[in-house]
Amino acid sequence: MGGFHSLQGRYVTIKSSLTPKNLLARCKPWILSPLVGALGGGCAQLLGWPLPWMIGALVSVAALRCLGCLTSPMPYGIKVGQWIIATGIGLHFNQTVLEQILGHLGLVLVGTLLTVFTCVIGIILHRHYGESFATAYFASMPGGASEMVNLGRPHGAELQHVAASHSLRMMLVLVGIPSVYTWLFAGEQAIIAPLSNPDVGWLVLLFVCGGLVALVFQHWRLPNAWQLGALLVSSLFSINFNLHISLPDGAGEVGQWLLGSSLGCHFERSFFRRAPAFMLRTLLATVAAVFLVVPIALLMSWISSLDMRTLVLGMVPGGIAEMSLIAEALGLLVPLVTAMQVLRLLLVLFLAEPVFxxxxxxxxxx
Known part of the structure; x- marks a missing residue:
């Protein structure tokens, strides 16, 4: 009888431990992010969303966290996603495109500088409603969230507001721009032809070299080390050896899924409850900056004959990978978008603090 009761007690213990709540508690805190991100990406693809695996993953993980399940980013998810996506972006570079960019380098630099100045809208708006100059300045700079938080910390900026502002801007641009472009330019002719089939030997070399350079950049504490390292190697090889190859089918979607699932973890209910007036001003400043970019792009297009749609994507305050992926999905000039986004990032990183x-x-x- 004692043995029976012992077995019965173990059965009850095992059964109680297999409830959904206990199973979730035993899981790694990040396990739901990629699973929910994959579900969201698949649904977004069925619904025909632009950039479905990134936007669908981001929205679904953010929704999960807003419902109270505070899952964390998958370890190395952002780094691997950036590694894959940046390698694919670099394959769009070739000698012809490089000559075209260099031929209009002065104009591209002026246009990029003008878009950096659109951050003044946000600074004035936040200052008008009582934010400190440091908080208003670093929250409005069109750079990455972590970089602006690090720059704003020694100057007394309110770091939660700075991080929240950049996260919200990233989400607005990533969700809004692809939808607007798909609606406005549906049926427009692509500028670039799709790349040819993948070459396993070259791709292995590119990924290995890109990873090694990314590790060096990471050791040097450069921002977005895995993105910039992989992009540098891939673009240099593609230009010098005239590769004209692509990633295998599905590789880009995997990179989008990893990146979107990790980015969604920036959001939760407290994020949207935190200083709602500040968030509304960030929303207004972002929309105003995007609208100001359009006439600048039209003027640059008229002067240079470069495609206006591509110039707008290169100047909006988004991320390198995100804007380049939108350009790739629409068949626009990916290297020009990438070059302008990288140039703006470098300008902000080197000039933001001295100007402040x-x-x-x-x-x-x-």
Whole structure:
């Protein structure tokens, strides 16, 4: 009888441990992110969304976290996603495209500088409603969230507001721009032809070299090390050896899924409840900046004969991978978008803090 009761007790213990709640508790805290992201990406593809595996994954994981399940990003998800996507983006570079970009380099630089100046809208708006100059400045700069938080920390910026502002801007641009482009330019002719079939030997070499360079960049603490390292190697090889190859079918979708599932973990209910007036001002400043980009792109297109749709994507305050993927999906000039986004990132990283110090000293003198 004692043995029977012992077995019965073990059965009850095992049965109680197999409830959904206990199973979730035993899982790794990140396990739901890729699973829900894959489900969201698949549904988005069935619904015909643009960039379905990135946007669908991002929205579904963000919705899960807003429902109270605070799952965390998959380990190395962002790095691997950036590694795959940046390698694919770099394959769009070739000698002809490089000559075209270099031929209009001065114009591209001026256009990129003008779009950086659109951040003044956000600075003025936040300052008008009482935010400190440091918070308003670093929350409005069109750079990455982690980089602006690091730059704003020693100057007393409110770091939660800075991080929230950049996360919201990224989500708005990533979700809104592809939908608007798909609606406005449906049926428009693609500028570039699709790349040819993949070459396993070259791709293995590109991924290995790109990973090694990314590790060096990471050791040097450069921002977006895995994205910039893979992009640098892939584009240099593609230009010098005139590769004209592509990633295998499905590889780009895997990269989008990894990136979208990780980016969705930036959002939860407290994010949207945090300083709603501040978030609304960020929304208005982002929309205003995008609208200001359009006439600049039209003027640049008229001067240079470059495609206006491509120029807009290169100048909107989005990320390198995100805007380049939109260009790729629409058949636009991916290298031009990538070059403009990288150039803006470098300008912001190198100039943001010196300009802040100069501007702050001018305000003190007044």
């Amino acid at each position: 110090r100069f501007w702050q000293s001018c305000l003190r003198e007044k």
